[in-house]
Amino acid sequence: MKYFLRKIGLLLFALFVAITLNFFIPRLMPGDPARELIDRMQGIPPESMESIRIAFGLDTKDALIVQYGKYLLNLLKGDLGISLSRFPTPVKDVLKIAIPWTLGLMGLATILSFFIGTILGIGAAWSRNKRWATLTVGTFIFIRSFPYFWLGLLFIYFFAFRMQIFPIGNAYSIYVQRGGWDFILSVLYHGFLPAATITVSSLGGWILTMRNNMINVLAEDFITVALAKGLPLRRIKNLYAAKNAILPSITSFAMSLGFVVGGGLLTEMVFAYPGVGLMLWQAVQAKDYAMMQAIFLFISIAVLIANFIADIAILLLDPRVRDGGR
Amino acid sequence: MFKDIGKLFLGNKKALFGLLLLTFFALVGIFAPFLAPYDPKNNRVETVTVLSEERDRSRTISREDLDESTEKRVYSQSVHTTYERITKKLPLKGKPSSEHLLGTTHSGQDIFSQLIWGTRVSLTVGLVTGLFTTLLSLCLALIAGYLGGLVDDIISLFTNVFLVIPSLPLMIVIAAYVSVRGVIPIILILGLTSWPWPTRVLRSQVVSLKNRDFIKVSKSLGEKPAYVVFREILPNMISLVMASFFSSTMAAIIGEATLEFIGLGNVSVVSWGTMLYWAQANGALLAGAWWWFLPPGICIALIGTSFALMNFAIDEISNPKLRKR
Numbered sequence: 133m134k135y136f137l138r139k140i141g142l143l144l145f146a147l148f149v150a151i152t153l154n155f156f157i158p159r160l161m162p163g164d165p166a167r168e169l170i171d172r173m174q175g176i177p178p179e180s181m182e183s184i185r186i187a188f189g190l191d192t193k194d195a196l197i198v199q200y201g202k203y204l205l206n207l208l209k210g211d212l213g214i215s216l217s218r219f220p221t222p223v224k225d226v227l228k229i230a231i232p233w234t235l236g237l238m239g240l241a242t243i244l245s246f247f248i249g250t251i252l253g254i255g256a257a258w259s260r261n262k263r264w265a266t267l268t269v270g271t272f273i274f275i276r277s278f279p280y281f282w283l284g285l286l287f288i289y290f291f292a293f294r295m296q297i298f299p300i301g302n303a304y305s306i307y308v309q310r311g312g313w314d315f316i317l318s319v320l321y322h323g324f325l326p327a328a329t330i331t332v333s334s335l336g337g338w339i340l341t342m343r344n345n346m347i348n349v350l351a352e353d354f355i356t357v358a359l360a361k362g363l364p365l366r367r368i369k370n371l372y373a374a375k376n377a378i379l380p381s382i383t384s385f386a387m388s389l390g391f392v393v394g395g396g397l398l399t400e401m402v403f404a405y406p407g408v409g410l411m412l413w414q415a416v417q418a419k420d421y422a423m424m425q426a427i428f429l430f431i432s433i434a435v436l437i438a439n440f441i442a443d444i445a446i447l448l449l450d451p452r453v454r455d456g457g458r
Numbered sequence: 459m460f461k462d463i464g465k466l467f468l469g470n471k472k473a474l475f476g477l478l479l480l481t482f483f484a485l486v487g488i489f490a491p492f493l494a495p496y497d498p499k500n501n502r503v504e505t506v507t508v509l510s511e512e513r514d515r516s517r518t519i520s521r522e523d524l525d526e527s528t529e530k531r532v533y534s535q536s537v538h539t540t541y542e543r544i545t546k547k548l549p550l551k552g553k554p555s556s557e558h559l560l561g562t563t564h565s566g567q568d569i570f571s572q573l574i575w576g577t578r579v580s581l582t583v584g585l586v587t588g589l590f591t592t593l594l595s596l597c598l599a600l601i602a603g604y605l606g607g608l609v610d611d612i613i614s615l616f617t618n619v620f621l622v623i624p625s626l627p628l629m630i631v632i633a634a635y636v637s638v639r640g641v642i643p644i645i646l647i648l649g650l651t652s653w654p655w656p657t658r659v660l661r662s663q664v665v666s667l668k669n670r671d672f673i674k675v676s677k678s679l680g681e682k683p684a685y686v687v688f689r690e691i692l693p694n695m696i697s698l699v700m701a702s703f704f705s706s707t708m709a710a711i712i713g714e715a716t717l718e719f720i721g722l723g724n725v726s727v728v729s730w731g732t733m734l735y736w737a738q739a740n741g742a743l744l745a746g747a748w749w750w751f752l753p754p755g756i757c758i759a760l761i762g763t764s765f766a767l768m769n770f771a772i773d774e775i776s777n778p779k780l781r782k783r
Contacts, residue, residue, distance in 0.1 A: 146619040153628070161635040273770070277762020279712045281719055282734065282755035289743055289751075300744070344773075387621055394626025398716060412627065416634050416720055424634055428627040435624050 139443045143436050150432040154425050155203050159196075212429075213422035215415075223426045226411065231430070233303055234407030237323055238396040241330035246385055248331070249338025253381075254374045256339060257346030269339060276336030280395035284329045284402035291325060298325045301404035326403040334392050341384050345377035352376075379450050386442030390435050397431075470774065476767030483761055487578035494571035495559075498728045554749050561749040564740050572728050573753050579729035581761070583641055583714045588707030590649040595657035595706075596699060602657075603664025604687055614661065620654040629713065633722040640724045648713045656702035663695045701772045708765040715758055730754035 206212075212223040256265040275283070292300040299305070304318045349355065350373050358368045400409030408427055415423035467473045486493060552562035552569075560569040602613035629651050636643045667673060673690055681690075692699075711730075717723055718731025725732050733754045737743070742750040 142615070142618055143622065145615070146622050149616075149619050150623050153623075154631075157631060157635060161632075161637075273766045274759060274763050277708065277712075277759045277766060278755060279715050279719075279758055281716065282751075282758070285734075285738070285743060285751055286755070289748060293744060293746065344777075348777075390622060390624035391626075393624050397626060398719075401720070412630065413720060416630060416722065419634070421634070424631050428631045431624050431627045436622060439622050 136443065136447050140440070143440055143443075147433065147436055150429065150436075151204070151207065152200075154429055155200055157425070158421065207429075212426040215420055215423050223422050226423065227408070227426060227430060230406060230408045230411045233405060234396070234400065234409065235434075237326055237400070237405060237407060238330065238393060240323075241327040241396065242334065242389070242392055244327070245331040245334045246338055249335045250342045250378065250381060252335070253339040253342025254346055254369070254377070257343045257350065257377075258369050258373075260343070260347065269343065272336035272339050275332060276340075278333060279398070280329065280333050281398040281402045283333050284326065284399045287325050287329055288402065298322075303406050323405075326399050326405050329399045329403075330392070330396050333395060337388060338381070338385070342377060342381050345380050346373055349373045349377045379446065382442055382446055382449070386439045389438050389442075393431060393435055467768075467771075470771040472767045472774075473771030476764040476771070479760060479764035480768075483577055483581055483757070483764075486574055487581045490574050490578045494568075494574040496568035496571040498567060498572040498575045552747060552749070560753055561747070563736065563750060564742075564745075564747075569733075569750060569753065572733055573730075573757065575728045576730045576733055576754060577757065579641065579727060580711055580714060580731065580758070583645055583729070584707045584711035584761070587645045587648045587652075587710035587714070588703050590645065591652050591706040591710070592656060592699065592703040594649060595653045595655075595660055595702065598653065598657045599660035599664050600687055600691070603661045603668060604683070604691070606665075606668075610661075613657075617654045617657045617661070621658065625651045626716070629717065630720065630722065633717055639722070641727060644714055644717055644723055645710075647717070648710050652706060652709055652713070656706055659702060660695065660698060663698050664691060667691050667694055697772050697776055701769050704765040704769050704772075708762045711758060711761055715754075730758055 210224055212227070215221050215223045215226050218226055252268060256269050259265050278286075288300055292298045299322050301322075303322050304315060305322070308314045308318045355368065355372060358372050363372075397409030397412055399405070400407045401413040404410060408430065412424060412427045414420070415427065467477050552558070552564065554561040558568050558570065560573065562568055563572075598613055598617070602610040602617075629647055632647050632651070633643070636647070668691065673686060676686055676690055714723070714729070715731035715734065718725070718729060719734045719738065721735055723729070723731055723735070725735055731754075734751060737747070737751040737754075
């Protein structure tokens with residue numbers, strides 16, 4: 133339990149750091165992008181102006197600590213400012229539309245690649261002197277070195293442009309009514325390539341982690357004993373070795389989530405998939421700072437929650453942690 | 459220790475291949491001015507030749523013809539084809555040929571030359587950032603691991619916190635606020651957002667070394683901390699430092715390409731990232747111009763593979779269980 137509480141404490145502190153960073157980044161930068169932004173926005177209601185001022189620290193009457201307090205208060209109220217590129221929609225409302233797409237796409241792709249990667253990793257470690265194992269590991273090391281967005285471009289070029297099997301972008305066909313089976317099918321059809329991009333590029337990481345953990349476990353004495361006892365090989369592979377190798381894999385799964393999410397954002401940009409990643413790209417093009425910062429906060433919180441879930445999983449799976457050791 | 463590293467690279471096939479690949483790219487980067495057949499930024503090579511060809515032909519024909527109406531017709535025809543070639547056919551004129559090995563961009567810049575010059579920029583940014591990140595995290599790791607106590611707690615806390623905060627959105631937000639676009643801001647941003655992972659790995663190695671007997675002995679013999687850190691601890695973790703240098707460099711090359719692809723770099727610098735940015739901005743993908751967006755990505759992947767292979771070899775050396783039996 134102590135281990136668990138310490139983990140929660142760490143995550144809460146990380147949340148605090150992310151929120152604070154978000155507050156200080158615009159204030160520490162050289163030049164004054166926020167002032168430019170205000171100058172570009174003429175004729176907006178004074179109360180929105182006020183919240184933008186607070187967000188960017190242009191409220192120079194107040195001391196920094198008072199500004200920080202106001203910023204936190206606004207955050208608690210869910211006021212993330214006004215989107216400049218979609219003026220005068222509040223950032224909150226723009227995010228609301230984008231979030232389900234991202235959660236669906238990335239959640240599915242990440243879980244998929246974790247399971248496929250882990251299974252391949254187990255196999256690659258078990259028969260690591262076979263040719264297929266070396267070949268699989270080698271191939272995915274190579275693919276892992278691709279930038280995510282470039283793999284996305286590659287997929288679009290071959291499967292959407294050349295072969296025309298899949299659509300080039302977007303999350304659903306504009307000719308289909310929202311709701312109903314046709315819509316769901318259209319969403320699945322459009323989501324296939326971006327999901328495949330994220331899955332394929334993150335697969336290598338899981339394969340390698342699982343393979344190395346598994347090889348370490350296979351060298352342990354209890355495996356030798358199990359082999360000497362003549363236990364069925366499948367039983368040794370799955371119940372003795374893989375079960376023990378998977379725990380560190382879950383820990384590293386949680387840790388590299390941030391990286392995978394980053395790659396997912398880029399994939400959305402390339403596929404024009406209407407999630408948070410595309411919003412971020414549009415915000416960068418339009419210099420919509422409020423939008424960018426809100427997205428940074430949202431992604432940080434999402435990754436922290438995912439970490440929290442992984443910690444619970446470890447708590448449930450690892451007897452050393454569960455029974456209060458350590 | 460350095461003999462070990464030498465043995466590592468010569469004795470391990472993966473490491474040797476990775477090293478050769480890296481050396482190849484390094485040589486291409488160094489000798490870019492001699493290797494590149496054209497100026498990577500020089501526009502409209504094709505346009506000029508197409509125009510002059512057409513003009514010459516139309517003039518010779520019109521001079522030979524006596525009939526005024528024929529002359530007019532030929533002239534208008536040639537003007538028409540010239541126009542068509544420039545507006546419609548020019549993107550396709552960029553196809554790979556013996557003159558332009560990897561074709562040209564829509565405005566006639568030689569992609570092969572861009573790729574060669576891009577190697578120089580991308581590799582330099584990667585190596586400098588990798589060095590910067592590694593030195594930063596090595597300092598933090600040595601301080602935290604060697605001193606222990608409160609200092610260690612604080613550094614470890616922040617390392618773990620920044621590990622869970624996703625770095626790519628953070629990088630993008632910072633880069634968007636920095637009004638100066640260029641290579642140096644990118645190096646700083648990449649370095650300052652990617653230290654946590656190597657710091658964590660290196661710190662645990664320092665801690666484990668610190669508790670070995672030979673370090674305890676030299677401490678109790680009254681050796682100075684600087685001696686213990688730089689002469690006893692550091693040499694014993696050199697392979698791990700190299701491994702984190704390789705992975706940091708690889709991450710930096712991908713990170714640079716990413717930021718530039720989004721448009722947060724200086725788009726007038728020729729690098730692999732900006733090549734992809736321009737290819738995307740000009741719709742190379744849907745024009746079927748594979749020669750424009752494929753090569754930079756393949757180069758990034760090859761460099762990445764070379765670092766991954768060297769790291770693989772280091773893993774095998776330091777963890778004998780991973781070696782083939």
